[in-house]
Amino acid sequence: MIYDCIIIGGGVAGLQAAIQLGRYKRKVLVIDNNNGRSSICHSYHNILGWPDGVSGTFLREQGYKQALSYGVEFLQKEVISVEKMPATFFVTIASGAIYAAKKILLSTGVMDNIPPYPAIRPCLGLTVYVCPDCDGYEIKDKRTIVLGAGNTGANMALTISYWSNEIIYINDQETDVSQELLEQMKTKNIAYINVAIEEVLAAGANFQGVLLKNGEKVEASRAFIAYGQNEVKSNLAKGLGVELLENKHIVVDPRTKMTNVDGLWAAGDVVAHSEQVTIAMGEGSQAAIWIHKSLLS
Incomplete structure (x- = not known):
């Protein structure tokens, strides 16, 4: 046939x-x-x-x-x-x-490129997002973490700062971020944490934050993923x-x-x-x- x-x-x-x-x-x-x-x-x-x-x-x-x-x-x-x-x-x-x-x-x-943290999968599209054009509105005025790497994560943090003034960028892979982007994030009052993530914290589909490798817990109700590749x-x-x-x-x-x-x-x-x-x-x-x-x- x-x-x-x-x-x-x-x-x-x-x-x-x-x-x-x-x-x-x-x-x-x-x-x-x-x-x-x-x-x-x-x-x-x-x-x-x-x-x-x-x-x-x-x-x-x-x-x-x-x-x-x-x-x-x-x-x-x-x-x-x-x-x-x-x-x-x-x-x-x-x-x-x-x-x-x-x-x-x-x-x-x-x-x-979804990082291999088990708690992320049930949250995708509900409290954890990948596309700012699709879901930037969903973080409006909410404390939001960008889980990402290097310049890709920094650019995502800057992009979604349009919707929220409470953005935290966690450079999970601790890769280099350009000085220009660091300055832009500082101007936008985006918190920058250059520490790897130990675990993503969530209750079912509700993202709650992350536990860092240094033992620090960072809380937020929403997240974006931006690792590139x-x-x-x-x-x-x-x-x-x-x-x-x-x-x-x-x-x-x-x-x-x-x-x-x-x-x-x-x-x-x-x-x-x-x-x-x-x-x-x-x-x-x-x-x-x-x-x-x-x-x-």
């Missing part, structure tokens, strides 16, 4: 594209390892129609059901490679099985000769979302944009529309 389109990545962008293509009566396969960014966020607060927030898990579950209703197929596996022949793409998964498609959509996303999952694209930016995000046509490789599209956080759920939805739909148009020719 040759699918009309194989979508690699079943997060927000991939599911939105699958729904659109399913409504076009296209034969679609979504291959996803269920380990994406949206699967660990317990609440998004800046989405139209969800003023009290909505979890990534809920969005994924609803998107999966909706796509299934249009005949979209799903496979929970890891994709190892994608090979392009003149008119067909061949996708190989970890078991060695190979699937063929006329078109490919990469919606493989980005994975944040987030993983942009564009390796499959690179292997196909797709144009990438220096930060490894995929370059696409702004109108169609197709890459420089004919028949290969990309959408969502793996593409160069502001990494928003709402934008990922739009890009998924946009890519699907143009994939459908290309299949008509």
Whole structure:
């Protein structure tokens, strides 16, 4: 069997594209390892129609059901490679099985560098955040800790100081911070602690602070994570000769979302944009529309 389109990545962008293509009566396969960014966020607060927030898990579950209703197929596996022949793409998964498609959509996303403190995971999206554009508002006038490293953490502290005057930056990895950023933090009255973290303190989803290696406890009700080195999952694209930016995000046509490789599209956080759920939805739909148009020719 040759699918009309194989979508690699079943997060927000991939599911939105699958729904659109399913409504076009296209034969679609979504291959996803269920380990994406949206699967660990317990609440998004800046989405139209969800003023009290909505979890990534809920969005994924609803998107999966909706796509299934249009005949979209799903496979929970890891994709190892994608090979392009003149008119067909061949996708190989970890078991060695190979699937063929006329078109490919990469919606493989980005994975944040979350530090390995067990208490953080239940807090993600509720009291601990990674994106100031998404969740800066959630710390409004609240005492907030930035758990981070070097200049990345310092820049995050400065960014979120827009919403709160009680910002503490803990340089967990004790890496260098530029003198310029140190001065800017001082001007903004951002407390700076250059000590590693021993443990994150939380009661379920409620972040409470951190215990430092020196025994000091720092209390706060909110936190942002900013260690840098987030993983942009564009390796499959690179292997196909797709144009990438220096930060490894995929370059696409702004109108169609197709890459420089004919028949290969990309959408969502793996593409160069502001990494928003709402934008990922739009890009998924946009890519699907143009994939459908290309299949008509």
